[in-house]
Amino acid sequence: MRLVLVLIAAGLAACAPAASPPPDDAVLVRARLVEPGGARVFALYCASCHGETGNAPGTPAVMGPRALDDFDSEPGLRGFVSRRMPPRGTLEPDEVSAVSRYLWRVARLR
Amino acid sequence: MVRTRMFAVVLAGFCAACSSNSALAGAGGWQSSKADLYRARFVPDPEPPATGQNALDITLEASDGKPVEGATIAIEPWMPAHGHGSSAVPVVQGVGGGSYHATELVYTMPGQWELRVDVSAGAGDDQFAVPLDVQ
Amino acid sequence: MTGARVRAGVVLSVVLVALSLARPARAQACCTATGSSGFGVVGRCHFAALAAQLAYERGHGSFDARGRYRTLRGAEVDDVVLSLGGGIRLGTPAWQIYGSVPLRLQYRDLGGLAPAGAVGPGDASVGLRYMAVEDLVTGIDVHDARTFVPFVEPFVGVRAPTGRGPTGSKTPSGVDATGDGAWTAFAGVAVTKFLTLRDALVLVGSWGYRFPHDVAAAGGGARRFSTGQEVRARLAFVRVFNLFWSGSVFASVIFTSDVAQDGQRVPYSATRRVRFGASLMRYVVYPYWKLGLSASLDPPIEGFGQNIPFASASVACLVQRNFTW
Numbered sequence: 347m348r349l350v351l352v353l354i355a356a357g358l359a360a361c362a363p364a365a366s367p368p369p370d371d372a373v374l375v376r377a378r379l380v381e382p383g384g385a386r387v388f389a390l391y392c393a394s395c396h397g398e399t400g401n402a403p404g405t406p407a408v409m410g411p412r413a414l415d416d417f418d419s420e421p422g423l424r425g426f427v428s429r430r431m432p433p434r435g436t437l438e439p440d441e442v443s444a445v446s447r448y449l450w451r452v453a454r455l456r
Numbered sequence: 457m458v459r460t461r462m463f464a465v466v467l468a469g470f471c472a473a474c475s476s477n478s479a480l481a482g483a484g485g486w487q488s489s490k491a492d493l494y495r496a497r498f499v500p501d502p503e504p505p506a507t508g509q510n511a512l513d514i515t516l517e518a519s520d521g522k523p524v525e526g527a528t529i530a531i532e533p534w535m536p537a538h539g540h541g542s543s544a545v546p547v548v549q550g551v552g553g554g555s556y557h558a559t560e561l562v563y564t565m566p567g568q569w570e571l572r573v574d575v576s577a578g579a580g581d582d583q584f585a586v587p588l589d590v591q
Numbered sequence: 592m593t594g595a596r597v598r599a600g601v602v603l604s605v606v607l608v609a610l611s612l613a614r615p616a617r618a619q620a621c622c623t624a625t626g627s628s629g630f631g632v633v634g635r636c637h638f639a640a641l642a643a644q645l646a647y648e649r650g651h652g653s654f655d656a657r658g659r660y661r662t663l664r665g666a667e668v669d670d671v672v673l674s675l676g677g678g679i680r681l682g683t684p685a686w687q688i689y690g691s692v693p694l695r696l697q698y699r700d701l702g703g704l705a706p707a708g709a710v711g712p713g714d715a716s717v718g719l720r721y722m723a724v725e726d727l728v729t730g731i732d733v734h735d736a737r738t739f740v741p742f743v744e745p746f747v748g749v750r751a752p753t754g755r756g757p758t759g760s761k762t763p764s765g766v767d768a769t770g771d772g773a774w775t776a777f778a779g780v781a782v783t784k785f786l787t788l789r790d791a792l793v794l795v796g797s798w799g800y801r802f803p804h805d806v807a808a809a810g811g812g813a814r815r816f817s818t819g820q821e822v823r824a825r826l827a828f829v830r831v832f833n834l835f836w837s838g839s840v841f842a843s844v845i846f847t848s849d850v851a852q853d854g855q856r857v858p859y860s861a862t863r864r865v866r867f868g869a870s871l872m873r874y875v876v877y878p879y880w881k882l883g884l885s886a887s888l889d890p891p892i893e894g895f896g897q898n899i900p901f902a903s904a905s906v907a908c909l910v911q912r913n914f915t916w
Contacts, residue, residue, distance in 0.1 A: 375732075394878050397834060398620055401834075
C-alpha cells in the first residue's frame with residue numbers, strides 16, 4: 347500500500363505537462379520596459395491562457411525560441427490577433443496594436 | 457520597639473493586600489457594594505476560576521458587619537472586552553450564617569470576566585461588580 | 592525486497608518533484624501574487640475566480656488583558672471551517688467585486704460541561720477593489736524609476752453578522768457562537784511589489800469600523816456595546832517557482848481598540864492577535880484549477896496576543912477555479 351502511494355505521488359509530480367522554453371529574463375524585462383502598454387494587455391487578456399511568459403502548455407507558444415516564426419511581419423501578427431484573439435471577447439484596435447508590438451519585440455530581442 | 461512592631465503590622469498588612477490572588481481582585485478580601493449597603497467576600501471554586509463550569513462562595517454582611525440572611529442574589533457573568541455573558545443562569549442558594557453558594561457559573565472562554573451580582577435584602581437593593589481572571 | 596522498492600519509489604518521487612520545480616518555465620507570477628492578497632480575490636490575469644477552503648483550527652492557549660500567554664487547561668477547542676468565496680471583474684480589468692462566507696463546525700469540551708458541537712454560518716464579507724496603479728513586473732532596477740512602481744489596489748467592504756453572535760448563544764459552552772455579532776465596514780489597500788520576476792512582497796492594510804449594537808442584559812433591557820475599531824495588516828513574501836508551483840510566507844496582526852459599553856470605555860479591553868503562516872500552491876489543470884495547502888499559528892509568545900481567548904494553530908487546503916477572459 348505504501349509503495350502504491352509513493353508511486354502515485356511520483357506520477358502526479360511527473361504529470362505536469364511540458365511547457366516550451368520561455369524567453370530570457372533580460373528579454374522579457376526589456377520588452378516590458380519598452381512596450382509597457384502591450385505588456386499590460388498581454389498580462390490582462392492573454393497570460394491566463396498563454397502563460398505570463400507566453401509558453402504555457404496546451405496553447406501555441408507566443409514567446410521564446412521559434413515563437414511567432416509563422417508570421418513574416420508585425421502587421422501579419424496584428425491581423426491574426428485582431429481576427430482570432432482572444433477566443434472569447436475582443437480587443438480594441440489600440441490594444442491589438444500594443445500587444446502585437448510587445449510580442450514582436452520579445453521575438454526580435456531574443 | 458512599639459514603632460517597630462507597628463511598622464511590622466503595617467508591612468504585614470501591606471504584603472497581605474499585595475499578595476491577593478491575581479485571579480480575583482479582592483479574593484478573600486471584602487468589597488463594598490456600589491451604594492455601600494452591603495459588604496461581601498467572593499471565593500471562586502476552583503481558584504483560580506477555570507474555563508467551563510465553576511462555583512462561587514459568597515459571604516454577605518450588612519454595612520454594620522452583621523451577616524445578611526435570606527437575601528435574593530442574582531449573578532450575571534459578563535465578559536467586558538467581548539460584550540457577552542453566558543447562556544447558563546447561575547443558581548444561588550443560602551447555606552446559613554450569611555453564606556451563599558452559587559453554581560452553574562459557566563465561563564465560556566478564558567480571559568477577563570466580571571460578575572454582576574445583584575443583592576436584594578433588608579437594607580435594600582444593591583450591586584457588586586466582581587472582576588475575575590478566568591484561566 | 593518490499594523495503595527496497597519503497598526506498599526506490601521515495602527517491603524517484605523526490606527526483607521528479609525536484610525536476611518539476613527546477614523547470615525553466617515561469618509561472619503566472621503577477622496573477623499569483625495579486626490574487627494572494629485575499630481569499631476570493633481575482634488575480635490580475637483572470638476574469639473571475641471561485642474558491643473553497645477547508646481549514647482545521649485548534650486552540651492551544653489564551654492571551655490575557657496584559658498579553659500574558661497561558662495554555663488551555665481543562666478545555667478543548669476545535670473548529671472546522673469551510674469557506675466559500677470568489678470574485679468577478681466588473682466589466683473592466685480594474686474593478687472587481689469579491690466575497691466569502693464561512694460555514695463553521697465548532698466543538699467545545701469545557702471543564703464540568705458535556706462536550707458539545709454546533710454547525711452554523713460565520714460572518715460573510717463582500718468587498719469592492721480597484722487596481723489603481725500597476726507594476727511593470729520587471730523586478731526592481733535601481734537605474735529605472737518606473738520599476739519601483741507597485742500594484743496598488745484600494746478596497747472597501749462590509750462584514751455582516753450572518754453568524755450567531757456570542758450573546759445569541761443558546762448553549763452553556765457558547766459552541767454555537769459562530770460570528771462577531773456586529774456589522775463592520777472596512778477600507779484598505781493592497782500593495783504588491785515585484786522585487787524580481789519571481790519574487791513579490793504583498794502588503795495589505797485595512798481599517799474597520801465596527802458598528803455599535805445592543806446586547807440583551809440578563810435582568811432585562813439592553814446595553815449599547817461598541818466593539819473597538821479594527822486595524823489589520825498582513826505582509827507576505829511570494830515566490831513563484833515555475834508555471835505550476837508557488838509558495839508564500841506571511842505575518843499578520845489584527846488590533847482592536849478598547850470597547851465601550853453604554854458610552855463608557857472599558858479599560859484593558861483592546862485586543863491584539865499576531866499570526867504567522869506559510870502556503871504552497873500548485874496548478875493542477877492549467878490555467879483553471881489550483882490547489883493549495885497552508886498552515887498558520889498564533890505563536891504562544893508573551894506579548895504576541897492580548898485579550899485572545901483561544902489562540903490557535905490552523906491547517907487548510909484550498910481549491911480554486913479560475914476563469915479567463
